[in-house]
Amino acid sequence: MKDFLIEKIDELAFSTVEVDDKLWASEILDSITVVELAVEIENEYNIKIPFDEIIVENFETVNLLINYIKQKLA
Amino acid sequence: MGTTKKIIQNTLIYFLLIIGYVYLYVININTVLNPSQEEVVKSKIDFVYQQF
Amino acid sequence: MLKKIGLFHIVPFLLASLIFVFLYHLFISDIIDNHVNIKPLKTTEISGKQEVHAGKYGNLSEVDHAELEFIASIKSKNQLTLMGSSEFTYSKFTTYKYLPAKKNYQVLGIGHAHHQSLSMLIELLAAHPENLNTKIVFFISPDWFNTEGTNSKAFVEYARPNFLNRIINDSTISLEYKEYLGQYIDSRLNEFDGVSKSMTSFMKIFIDNQTNYISLKKLKQNIKDNFKGTISKPIIENINYKLNITNTIKNSTFLNYDSIAKALQLKFISNIQSNSIYVNDNYYNKYLSNKKESILNQPNLKTNEEYLDFKLLLKYVIERKMEASFIILPLNPYYYKNTEVFLPLIDSIKLNLEKHDLPYYNLYVSDTLSYDPGILNDVMHFGDYGWMKVNKYIDSLYYGNH
Amino acid sequence: MTLHDTLPFTSVLFFQYLLSCIALALGIKFVFKGKLSFKFALAFLTLAYIGLLFTKPLHLVGLILYLYTASLSLRKFYKSDNLILPMLVLSLPIFLMKTLSIIPSTTESTLLISAKDIVQIAGLSYMVFKVISLYIDERRSKSIISFIDFFNYTAFAPTLLIGPLDRFKRFNTDVENGYANMNLKMIGKGWNNLILGLLYKFIIAEAIRRYVLVNLVDDGSLLYHLSYMYTYLLYLFFDFAGYSLLAISFGNFLGINIPINFDKPFLAVNPKEFWKKWHKTLGDWLNDYFFKPIFKFLTSKKYKTSITRQNIALMLTFTLMGFWNGFQLHYIVSGMLFGLYSVIHNYYVYKCKRTKKDVVFGNMNPKMVRIISIFLMFNSVAFAIYIFSGKLF
Numbered sequence: 027m028k029d030f031l032i033e034k035i036d037e038l039a040f041s042t043v044e045v046d047d048k049l050w051a052s053e054i055l056d057s058i059t060v061v062e063l064a065v066e067i068e069n070e071y072n073i074k075i076p077f078d079e080i081i082v083e084n085f086e087t088v089n090l091l092i093n094y095i096k097q098k099l100a
Numbered sequence: 101m102g103t104t105k106k107i108i109q110n111t112l113i114y115f116l117l118i119i120g121y122v123y124l125y126v127i128n129i130n131t132v133l134n135p136s137q138e139e140v141v142k143s144k145i146d147f148v149y150q151q152f
Numbered sequence: 153m154l155k156k157i158g159l160f161h162i163v164p165f166l167l168a169s170l171i172f173v174f175l176y177h178l179f180i181s182d183i184i185d186n187h188v189n190i191k192p193l194k195t196t197e198i199s200g201k202q203e204v205h206a207g208k209y210g211n212l213s214e215v216d217h218a219e220l221e222f223i224a225s226i227k228s229k230n231q232l233t234l235m236g237s238s239e240f241t242y243s244k245f246t247t248y249k250y251l252p253a254k255k256n257y258q259v260l261g262i263g264h265a266h267h268q269s270l271s272m273l274i275e276l277l278a279a280h281p282e283n284l285n286t287k288i289v290f291f292i293s294p295d296w297f298n299t300e301g302t303n304s305k306a307f308v309e310y311a312r313p314n315f316l317n318r319i320i321n322d323s324t325i326s327l328e329y330k331e332y333l334g335q336y337i338d339s340r341l342n343e344f345d346g347v348s349k350s351m352t353s354f355m356k357i358f359i360d361n362q363t364n365y366i367s368l369k370k371l372k373q374n375i376k377d378n379f380k381g382t383i384s385k386p387i388i389e390n391i392n393y394k395l396n397i398t399n400t401i402k403n404s405t406f407l408n409y410d411s412i413a414k415a416l417q418l419k420f421i422s423n424i425q426s427n428s429i430y431v432n433d434n435y436y437n438k439y440l441s442n443k444k445e446s447i448l449n450q451p452n453l454k455t456n457e458e459y460l461d462f463k464l465l466l467k468y469v470i471e472r473k474m475e476a477s478f479i480i481l482p483l484n485p486y487y488y489k490n491t492e493v494f495l496p497l498i499d500s501i502k503l504n505l506e507k508h509d510l511p512y513y514n515l516y517v518s519d520t521l522s523y524d525p526g527i528l529n530d531v532m533h534f535g536d537y538g539w540m541k542v543n544k545y546i547d548s549l550y551y552g553n554h
Numbered sequence: 555m556t557l558h559d560t561l562p563f564t565s566v567l568f569f570q571y572l573l574s575c576i577a578l579a580l581g582i583k584f585v586f587k588g589k590l591s592f593k594f595a596l597a598f599l600t601l602a603y604i605g606l607l608f609t610k611p612l613h614l615v616g617l618i619l620y621l622y623t624a625s626l627s628l629r630k631f632y633k634s635d636n637l638i639l640p641m642l643v644l645s646l647p648i649f650l651m652k653t654l655s656i657i658p659s660t661t662e663s664t665l666l667i668s669a670k671d672i673v674q675i676a677g678l679s680y681m682v683f684k685v686i687s688l689y690i691d692e693r694r695s696k697s698i699i700s701f702i703d704f705f706n707y708t709a710f711a712p713t714l715l716i717g718p719l720d721r722f723k724r725f726n727t728d729v730e731n732g733y734a735n736m737n738l739k740m741i742g743k744g745w746n747n748l749i750l751g752l753l754y755k756f757i758i759a760e761a762i763r764r765y766v767l768v769n770l771v772d773d774g775s776l777l778y779h780l781s782y783m784y785t786y787l788l789y790l791f792f793d794f795a796g797y798s799l800l801a802i803s804f805g806n807f808l809g810i811n812i813p814i815n816f817d818k819p820f821l822a823v824n825p826k827e828f829w830k831k832w833h834k835t836l837g838d839w840l841n842d843y844f845f846k847p848i849f850k851f852l853t854s855k856k857y858k859t860s861i862t863r864q865n866i867a868l869m870l871t872f873t874l875m876g877f878w879n880g881f882q883l884h885y886i887v888s889g890m891l892f893g894l895y896s897v898i899h900n901y902y903v904y905k906c907k908r909t910k911k912d913v914v915f916g917n918m919n920p921k922m923v924r925i926i927s928i929f930l931m932f933n934s935v936a937f938a939i940y941i942f943s944g945k946l947f
Contacts, residue, residue, distance in 0.1 A: 039907075040907045040910075056826070057841050057845060057846060057849075058849065058864050058900070061846055061849045061850045061853060062853055062860065064850065065850060065853040065854050068854070074635070076635060077846045077847040077850045078690050078691060078842070078843075078846075080846060080850070081842075103159065106160055107159065107160065107163060107164055107167075108164075110160055110161060110164035110165075110749075111163075111164035111167045111168050111171075112168075113164070113168075113749050113750060113753055114164050114165045114167075114168035114169075114749070115167075115168035115171055115172060116753055116757055116758075117168075117749060117752060117753050117757060118168055118169060118172045119172055119175075120753070120756070120757030120758075120760075120761065121756075121757070122172075123761075124756075124757065124760055124761060124764065125756075153738050153742075156742070157742065161745065
């Protein structure tokens with residue numbers, strides 16, 4: 027899951043990140059790429075991410091994102 | 101350093117507030133500078149006289 | 153915390169005040185001293201001969217001699233002054249045209265749309281030394297009471313600089329009127345393009361008399377007073393009119409008002425093609441083709457600005473013992489669907505007039521049944537028939553003819 | 555005389571009202587040791603404002619009741635994840651108001667006049683946006699929002715008229731903290747915002763308006779239009795930013811951290827940054843509740859290419875902003891113009907990322923690039939705001 031996310035972020039935002047890098051604060055992700063990332067995750071793990079959950083609290087770091095997805099899968 | 105900057109900034113704000121208040125709301129600076137100006141005052145409201 | 157407030161707010165504030173005071177003494181006081189030389193009260197004498205004994209002036213600012221002719225008309229014991237608003241048209245049956253033409257009476261009309269109680273009061277106040285016992289007729293349009301009182305544009309058309317100067321300098325005029333004017337000017341300050349010295353003085357009277365709360369305005373006034381008296385004690389020149397009143401000779405032609413009026417009424421009704429609400433075709437096609445009816449808002453007699461203005465005007469008329477009468481115009485009840493909401497207002501006006509034995513001619517009606525078609529030309533302005541009825545009334549009231 | 559005639563920050567009376575609010579709240583805090591809960595005190599003060607000073611008290615209360623009932627019923631009966639219907643239901647008052655306001659007055663019937671009167675309420679657009687965000691954010695929360703919380707949030711007097719657009723969760727946290735938030739630190743913060751806000755709105759903006767804006771003579775020349783454009787932009791900024799600061803300041807005094815709305819917008823280098831500095835709370839709102847869902851929908855459907863989807867969503871968002879300001883042509887065109895700026899910038903960023911080099915500026919000195927960007931952005935904004943002003947058409 028981690029590798030998938032890092033790869034996708036690289037693909038969408040053209041930058042390679044670590045699991046604890048702040049994606050939002052360092053402007054790696056913006057409102058465009060974050061939505062694209064969310065859709066990729068939806069398709070990959072077959073979950074639904076409502077748009078109002080695409081927020082900093084869930085998407086700030088890769089680790090947070092993993093937690094969020096796991097919670098959705100559970 | 102930050103302190104001096106903040107003091108200067110606030111001094112400027114207070115100064116502009118005082119001078120602005122006096123000029124804009126207390127005295128009509130135009131009357132002070134041109135006291136002999138025409139006494140005729142116009143209304144800013146543009147009113148279309150209806151019907152006639 | 154206190155240290156922080158002192159350092160970041162009190163110190164800068166004091167510093168800023170110091171700089172301001174310093175700059176003020178350095179530059180601003182010089183500017184004021186150089187530009188304002190304290191002159192003794194100057195009186196300008198305006199002299200002239202009365203020339204106009206008929207017709208009307210829409211306002212007092214469009215022609216130079218309007219101001220003078222108005223004062224002369226008020227001063228003259230033989231001339232009747234009419235004050236009204238948009239019903240003052242150019243028809244030859246209007247009182248100020250008809251009576252001078254047929255009877256050689258002296259009648260002058262003042263006003264066009266938006267000439268309302270407050271403007272009338274100001275004009276009369278300006279003629280304070282001349283207006284005792286003057287003959288005057290007021291035309292009251294109910295429509296005024298659905299406005300927010302006199303608008304600022306109409307105000308400047310009638311409250312001429314000379315007039316305001318004269319009122320402020322006349323110590324025999326009660327402060328109540330001056331304060332009222334001050335309040336009006338103060339409340340519409342944003343609507344004026346600058347203020348004249350006399351307007352400032354009126355406002356000062358109003359502000360100085362405010363005692364009900366700690367007023368920011370009062371604080372401002374105090375600061376103004378410190379500005380070397382330039383604003384607070386303006387030098388307003390006094391105006392003195394020296395007028396030569398002239399007279400015409402009446403003739404006593406007999407007029408059968410009723411039959412002339414009846415003919416005009418029939419002619420008016422038969423000329424209407426476009427509607428059955430007794431509005432002339434031109435007006436109907438121009439203004440009413442899209443809007444066939446309207447409703448009135450019931451004026452609140454406690455807060456309605458126009459009504460308060462009117463009451464003060466009435467007070468002044470009584471105080472100056474004017475030979476005044478009042479014509480109350482109707483509204484076309486075919487067009488205004490709820491004319492009855494104005495009845496409390498009309499009744500209250502009537503009551504006030506009766507209390508002081510002031511004659512009035514009330515043409516207001518609250519339903520279509522009692523409406524006399526042709527009185528109005530349209531929805532609120534006199535037609536020729538209406539004017540003839542007024543002419544008859546005025547002739548009998550002021551000249552004793554029937 | 556001025557009762558029922560006082561919109562926020564338009565007259566001395568409003569400031570007197572706010573000062574009494576603060577005094578009263580402090581009084582309850584210290585004298586009565588907070589016997590009356592802050593929530594109720596705030597609701598009472600807001601109600602006093604609406605009842606005594608606001609132009610149309612009954613209309614406003616009616617609107618709030620409509621919005622509350624609508625969001626409650628939606629929450630109860632509408633379970634779908636598709637939020638188009640709820641948003642339409644909640645923004646119905648805006649539609650009515652904006653549509654009625656463009657009907658020309660020549661065809662006015664008494665029915666139309668009264669209809670206009672009913673829906674034209676100051677602050678309506680902001681209120682509806684607040685409620686939409688509240689509904690979306692809270693629709694899945696366990697507890698139902700009480701009317702008093704809803705009322706405090708939507709009708710909070712300092713932000714009632716033109717924002718800043720706060721979020722319910724943030725606002726309510728401060729309200730729950732109550733009197734504890736009314737401390738020296740917040741008062742100091744409020745005071746700083748107050749003096750700056752007064753300076754912006756009542757001194758600088760007023761001086762610009764009085765001595766420049768109204769004195770410009772419309773001789774139809776290009777010079778006139780240019781000077782109007784820049785003067786109006788500066789006027790609008792100082793007036794609006796000053797207003798926002800005052801709202802924030804009085805929020806602070808009452809212990810509420812209202813989000814900042816303007817932050818040196820003229821130093822923005824691109825549209826994206828501009829909307830983080832100019833009317834930020836509206837930009838964020840549009841991003842969270844309009845751009846995101848649209849863009850997500852388009853992306854899920856794999857509509858055309860990624861860049862096309864992005865640009866369509868951007869364009870739609872800013873066009874909506876135009877419509878939100880009013881259904882008049884100049885508002886809409888100005889919104890679309892802002893959309894166009896964002897699309898151009900977005901395309902530029904996309905190209906740069908793709909080719910891994912700056913496709914416009916190349917290897918130019920970054921400082922130089924920054925200056926040029928600021929200059930371009932400032933002038934583009936000035937032009938769009940000029941269209942917005944309605945001076946041209």
